[in-house]
Amino acid sequence: MHQLFNTFPSIDDRPWEPGMTSLRTLIVGIGSPHGDDRIGWLAIDRLRDEVSPEIVIRQASTPSQLFDWIDGFDRVIVCDACEGVDNEPLSPIVHRWEWPTTEVEHMRSSDSHTFGLPAVFELAEKLDKLPKCVIIYGMAGKRFDAFADISPEVNAGLRNLVEMIACELNSAASETPLGAVDHA
Amino acid sequence: MSNRTIKVEALTRVEGEGGLYVQLDGDQVQDVKLSIYEPPRFFEAFLRGRKLEEVPDITARICGICPVAYQMSSTHALEAALGVKITPEIRRLRRLLYCAEWIESHALHMHLLHAPDFLGFHGVPDMAAHFPNEVNRGLRLKKHGNELLDVLGGRAIHPINVCVGGFYRAPKTEELTRLLPDFEWGLEAAEEATRWVATLEFPDFNRPYDMVALKHPDEYAMNEGRVASTNGLSIDVREYEQHFEERHVEHSTALHSVQQANDASYHVGPLARVNLNLDQLSPRAKRLVDEVNIDWPCWNPFQAIVARGIELVHAYEEAIEIIRDYQQVKPSRITYTPHAGFGCAATEAPRGLIYHRYEVDRDGKIVFAKIVPPTSQNQQQIEDDLRDWLPRIIVDDDEQTALDCEKLIRCYDPCISCSTHFLRLTIDRGNPV
Numbered sequence: 001m002h003q004l005f006n007t008f009p010s011i012d013d014r015p016w017e018p019g020m021t022s023l024r025t026l027i028v029g030i031g032s033p034h035g036d037d038r039i040g041w042l043a044i045d046r047l048r049d050e051v052s053p054e055i056v057i058r059q060a061s062t063p064s065q066l067f068d069w070i071d072g073f074d075r076v077i078v079c080d081a082c083e084g085v086d087n088e089p090l091s092p093i094v095h096r097w098e099w100p101t102t103e104v105e106h107m108r109s110s111d112s113h114t115f116g117l118p119a120v121f122e123l124a125e126k127l128d129k130l131p132k133c134v135i136i137y138g139m140a141g142k143r144f145d146a147f148a149d150i151s152p153e154v155n156a157g158l159r160n161l162v163e164m165i166a167c168e169l170n171s172a173a174s175e176t177p178l179g180a181v182d183h184a
Numbered sequence: 185m186s187n188r189t190i191k192v193e194a195l196t197r198v199e200g201e202g203g204l205y206v207q208l209d210g211d212q213v214q215d216v217k218l219s220i221y222e223p224p225r226f227f228e229a230f231l232r233g234r235k236l237e238e239v240p241d242i243t244a245r246i247c248g249i250c251p252v253a254y255q256m257s258s259t260h261a262l263e264a265a266l267g268v269k270i271t272p273e274i275r276r277l278r279r280l281l282y283c284a285e286w287i288e289s290h291a292l293h294m295h296l297l298h299a300p301d302f303l304g305f306h307g308v309p310d311m312a313a314h315f316p317n318e319v320n321r322g323l324r325l326k327k328h329g330n331e332l333l334d335v336l337g338g339r340a341i342h343p344i345n346v347c348v349g350g351f352y353r354a355p356k357t358e359e360l361t362r363l364l365p366d367f368e369w370g371l372e373a374a375e376e377a378t379r380w381v382a383t384l385e386f387p388d389f390n391r392p393y394d395m396v397a398l399k400h401p402d403e404y405a406m407n408e409g410r411v412a413s414t415n416g417l418s419i420d421v422r423e424y425e426q427h428f429e430e431r432h433v434e435h436s437t438a439l440h441s442v443q444q445a446n447d448a449s450y451h452v453g454p455l456a457r458v459n460l461n462l463d464q465l466s467p468r469a470k471r472l473v474d475e476v477n478i479d480w481p482c483w484n485p486f487q488a489i490v491a492r493g494i495e496l497v498h499a500y501e502e503a504i505e506i507i508r509d510y511q512q513v514k515p516s517r518i519t520y521t522p523h524a525g526f527g528c529a530a531t532e533a534p535r536g537l538i539y540h541r542y543e544v545d546r547d548g549k550i551v552f553a554k555i556v557p558p559t560s561q562n563q564q565q566i567e568d569d570l571r572d573w574l575p576r577i578i579v580d581d582d583e584q585t586a587l588d589c590e591k592l593i594r595c596y597d598p599c600i601s602c603s604t605h606f607l608r609l610t611i612d613r614g615n616p617v
Contacts, residue, residue, distance in 0.1 A: 033245055061342060062249075064292065068327045115296070119309055123296075126312035127320060146226045147245075 023133070026073040027057045027165065028066060030080040030117075035148035036141025040080045042150065043137075043161050050166040064115040070124060075133040077165060078117065082138035092139050092157035094164055099134035135168070137161060204589055205435065206570070211578060216570045217435040218563055218593070231553040236262050236348060236522065236544055243540075243555070244342045249292070251342050252285040252333070253533030254555070256407055257540040262348045264527025265544050268520045273513045274350040275407075276506055280360075281336045281346070282406040282531075283503035287370070288329025289534035290454070290492040290499070293597045294381055295322020298489050301591045302384040318380065321373050325496070328363070328370045332503065335359050350517030360507045367507065371500040375472060378493030382476035389576070389592075390483040391569060394448065395456035396428075396561075398532055404464040404498055405457070407531045412460055413450065414481060421530045424539050430556060441561040449564035452536030453596060454491040455482060466501035469494050485569060485595040492534075492597075522548025533558050535597045559598045566593055 027047060029040030041059045051057060058069060063078075070076055082095065097103045104118050117136065124130035139161055142151040150158075207215040227246055231239060239262060244255040256278060263270065270278075295318060296308045305311040312319045335355050337343020345352050398409035399418070411427075412418045419427060428450075430439035443450055458465070459481035462473060472494050473480060478487055528541035536558030543552040569592055577588040 064296075064326075065330070067323045068330055115292075119307065122309035123312055123319070126309055127316060127323075147230060147242075 023074045024072060025055045025075045025077065025169070026069060026131070027051070027055060027077045027079070028060050028069070029058075030060045030063060030078065032061060033147055035143040035145050036151050036154045037081050037144050038150055039139050039141060039154060039158065039161070040078075042155075042158055043079045043165070046158065046162045047165060050162065051169055055169065062115065063117045063120045066120050067124070067129070070129055070131055073131045075135070076131045077135045077137065077168075079137040079139075079161060079165065080117070081141040081144075092142070092154050094157065094161045095136075095138040096164065097136045097138070099130075099136065101136075104136055137165060204570075204586070204593070206574065206585075206589065208574075208578065211575060213571050213574045216567045216574070217433075218567050218570070219435045228553045228555055231542075231550045234550050236266075236542075236548045236550060239542070239550060239553075240346045240348065241342075241344055244344070244346070246555075246557075249289055250285060250533045250535065252281050252337070252346075253531055253538050254540075254557075255343065255346050256281065257529050257531045257538050257555075258542070259346055259348055260407065260529030260531065261527045261540040261542050262544065264529055265525040265542055266348070266520050266523065266527070267525070268349050268518055270350055270518055271513075271515075274516070274518070277336065277351065277354065277510075277513055278346075279403075279406055280332070280503055280506045280510075281343070283499040283506070284329050284332035284336060286329070286406075286495055286499040286534050287503070288326050288333065289597075290496040291322050291325035291329060291374075291377075293534075294377060294489055294492050294496070295319060295325070297597070298492075298594055299381065299384070301594060302381075302386075302486075302489075318377075321377060325370055325373060325377070328366055331366070332360075332363060335363070347517055349520055350515070351513070352517065354513035354516035357510055357512050360510050364504065364507055367500060367504050371468070371497065371504060374493065374496040374500050375468065378472050378476065378490065378497055381489045381493050382478070384489070386484060386486045387576075388484075389486060389573065391451075391485065391572065393451040393456075393483055393565070394443070395451045395459050395481075397452060397456040397460045397537055398530060399460055400464065402464075404461050404466070404502070405532060409530075411530060411537070414456070414459055421528055421539070424528065424530060425541070428539075428556075428561070430560060439556075439560045440564045441556060442564055449568050450561065451485075451565045452558050452561045453488060454495050454534070454536075455485065455488040456536065457532060458482070458491040458494055465494065466498045468501050469498035472497055485592065488595045488597075522546070526552075535559065536562060559596075562596045562598065566596055566598070 029044035031038045031041035044057050044059050099121050139157055203219040205217040239258045240255045243258040244251040246254045300308055300311045338345035395414040398405035399412035400409035410418050428441055429444045430441050433440050476490055524546040526543040530539045538558055539556040541554040545551050573592050578585055
């Protein structure tokens with residue numbers, strides 16, 4: 001019962017102010033309390049103590065929530081469960097993509113009336129709202145039963161996911177990472 | 185004459201996962217099956233043995249778009265079971281919570297999900313290039329709803345501030361009043377949006393519905409009232425299960441609701457609410473009812489988008505009124521002693537009436553839970569609509585036929601909610617037999 005153990009509030013909203021690192025960064029973990037679908041939420045929980053205070057971190061249940069938050073950011077990092085990318089689901093791999101990429105079709109696409117991540121990014125682009133740097137971290141889940149615990153395999157992989165995001169933030173605090181590729 | 189099968193594995197721009205199976209014999213519709221995955225069934229079992237205090241938070245997780253309706257219906261039902269009487273101030277704050285959910289959900293559906301169907305776009309990203317102002321307006325209105333949910337519910341999605349007896353914490357006055365400028369803009373924008381959708385071209389498709397919604401003598405029914413229908417039904421919520429029955433069907437994990445008396449389908453949602461409660465709308469919403477070129481009561485499901493707009497205006501107007509009058513509610517919740525009992529309640533989710541019933545043991549643990557969401561109530565109606573709709577739109581191109589079926593289904597804004605599944609749209613065009 002992730003929700004009951006992590007009560008209110010779930011949002012860490014620390015707005016950017018002058019003097020902070022030049023890339024105004026938003027990190028969003030998308031998830032639900034159902035099995036490995038909570039990957040994004042757990043990643044955010046673990047990142048709270050890892051990231052510098054000027055970085056805004058949030059948990060979301062639907063990709064469409066990004067529209068409420070992305071204004072004014074230079075970089076958005078989204079982490080979420082994905083499917084159909086791993087041939088070896090027994091050892092979940094952390095995937096990293098930069099938008100635009102067709103690989104994002106593996107990410108959540110059904111929530112919020114099928115307003116999936118690709119549609120959110122496409123629409124944000126059309127409306128000139130998309131931050132100049134969009135990075136997506138995905139990890140394949142194994143089970144998604146209602147209120148199930150996270151699987152041991154995915155739980156083990158979470159550490160790698162968090163380390164990769166923290167490393168990206170720490171190593172390029174003021175630079176846009178260029179030429180990055182899917183780490184899978 | 186050949187047989188043809190059209191199979192839409194998953195429906196686009198419908199929350200969750202659903203599929204449509206249509207079997208034709210020439211131009212004759214042989215079979216229509218709306219197959220959906222619906223999670224409340226799992227939640228009913230999951231709730232058994234849980235403490236009643238956990239129920240509002242758990243039921244809020246059933247749906248990411250209408251958590252308030254699930255949460256508040258369970259809360260009201262448990263309060264009925266325990267005999268808890270809330271104060272008028274708490275009740276008013278709860279109506280504000282409903283306004284927030286209606287604003288978020290209606291703005292999203294009108295602008296970003298349903299409007300593309302009428303304007304000839306495959307989806308809102310395509311529409312945005314031609315209608316950026318309308319799309320931006322929809323996003324801004326949706327954000328208002330989420331911000332209000334954030335204040336009242338503790339967060340925008342799956343609110344956690346609601347409890348049996350009231351709220352864990354009542355917002356401070358300034359937390360709400362700071363929203364007023366945005367909401368005043370939103371009210372104007374909602375009116376503009378409603379006028380806009382009223383000008384869309386609607387198919388001539390009037391249906392002989394029996395529409396069902398809550399009806400309250402003193403207010404536009406959101407979270408309380410008698411269950412009423414356009415055919416003249418008016419019953420206490422406690423009689424709901426004597427008139428409506430959920431039935432298993434082989435092709436869907438969701439139950440289909442019918443009226444017990446005649447096995448007939450019925451229609452719930454904003455169109456039903458507006459038709460049944462015109463006189464209870466807020467002044468500006470009522471003016472719009474007269475202004476849009478629709479004869480009320482309206483029987484065309486495609487014009488539900490206008491009904492959503494009217495309710496959007498109502499929700500803004502009522503929210504503004506509540507916020508302007510608001511003083512921090514004290515106490516924020518009524519205390520109670522758990523004891524054995526059973527109770528039921530019905531409220532109005534954005535997409536229609538929702539019914540909950542619970543039995544609690546003397547230790548305050550859930551013995552039984554029954555949740556009837558709006559989508560299961562509309563499912564049989566949608567299938568009936570499709571049987572009438574298909575002969576009008578059927579073409580040789582299966583993909584086009586499937587898209588036209590989806591447009592009708594989306595009128596109901598079905599919440600086939602499943603926050604754990606991924607939608608894949610595949611169309612099996614099938615081969616003529």
